[in-house]
């Protein structure tokens with residue numbers, strides 16, 4: 001039987017959930033052009049959530065690999081054409097879009113005076129849009145995430161799909177063996193100049209995510225994003241957890257906050273009292289709101305938090321980043337080494353291995369196996385702390401990302417790791433998420449026949465079965 005699994009780290013939001021103008025500006029695109037681009041991208045984005053057909057049942061036999069939908073353009077030119085073709089022609093008359101087009105011409109002509117563009121005939125609209133979308137390729141690289149402007153462009157193109165299409169792509173890409181996906185929301189609004197999102201976090205994003213979870217029968221559960229700079233943030237988190245709309249809380253230091261700031265103490269206190277999970281980004285890089293803000297993810301800050309809140313149910317996403325795990329940078333002193341030390345010392349600290357793209361490179365996989373098996377051999381606690389995750393759709397731009405799972409499966413088929421496979425791919429996530437408690441809260445509100453409850457029940461049953469088989 002194919003390996004059953006839980007994917008602890010996915011993202012299914014689209015452009016409308018992001019402060020897209022602010023993100024584009026922060027990467028060096030001129031203000032007027034960034035504003036016009038945000039208009040185009042948001043206007044072009046789909047808005048359906050519910051699938052037209054009943055979603056495929058869980059636990060269907062996975063015979064042939066399902067074909068992957070070709071929704072993502074493979075080249076920059078394809079992405080530009082796809083974006084332009086899907087943009088309503090009327091955007092050519094939007095003042096922000098016209099200002100962006102004028103600014104683009106002015107910049108390319110190196111003129112300082114304003115240019116007023118003429119009326120654009122419908123026949124010429126797509127060419128104008130293409131030229132504007134092409135400006136996304138000028139975005140400055142973000143180390144470790146977007147190495148080129150073209151990568152941003154392709155990512156944005158994918159992110160103009162509706163939540164339904166994105167979710168269906170996720171299901172088609174990673175298939176029937178994934179019983180549960182965990183989606184992590186982002187709340188980036190306060191950290192970017194011109195940071196408004198098309199979908200307001202409170203009034204649009206949260207209700208839409210609730211609809212998505214319901215529409216796909218609990219194949220996906222969401223973590224609610226925390227933002228210390230949002231009014232009433234603790235109330236938002238409480239409500240999402242109380243009502244079982246969210247299974248945990250997402251914490252994102254590259255936005256510009258440090259885990260050990262006193263202003264987060266109320267959140268930690270609340271989570272400890274509920275024993276609810278929190279998931280943090282943990283690599284030296286990331287979607288940095290300001291250059292260097294990825295360093296806020298340093299596990300040494302979490303070490304201080306854990307001294308004060310030792311019971312915090314914390315997952316360190318990316319397990320400190322993949323490079324030390326694959327021998328690409330020294331292990332000693334790395335975020336990865338520090339993250340492992342925390343997971344080994346604290347009962348409720350876990351590690352997740354999303355965006356370890358080096359696993360796809362068979363030539364360095366051996367160093368991963370040696371490193372991880374060595375650590376597991378000397379720290380008995382760690383075996384229950386490691387969890388599989390992908391960080392899809394962030395990894396969507398890696399050419400052979402569809403093999404991500406198979407590469408990890410191959411590593412855990414190795415005799416040195418095989419005994420840890422069920423924990424890594426499945427049972428540790430069930431423990432970390434405290435799924436039985438989530439199930440009970442959810443059933444208390446929606447009844448035991450709620451499809452989300454039913455899916456969570458089946459996941460718990462699989463984990464129980466694995467526990468029996470492994471004793």
Ligand SMILES: [Zn+2]
Pocket residue numbers: 009011184391394
């Ligand atoms: Zn992520």
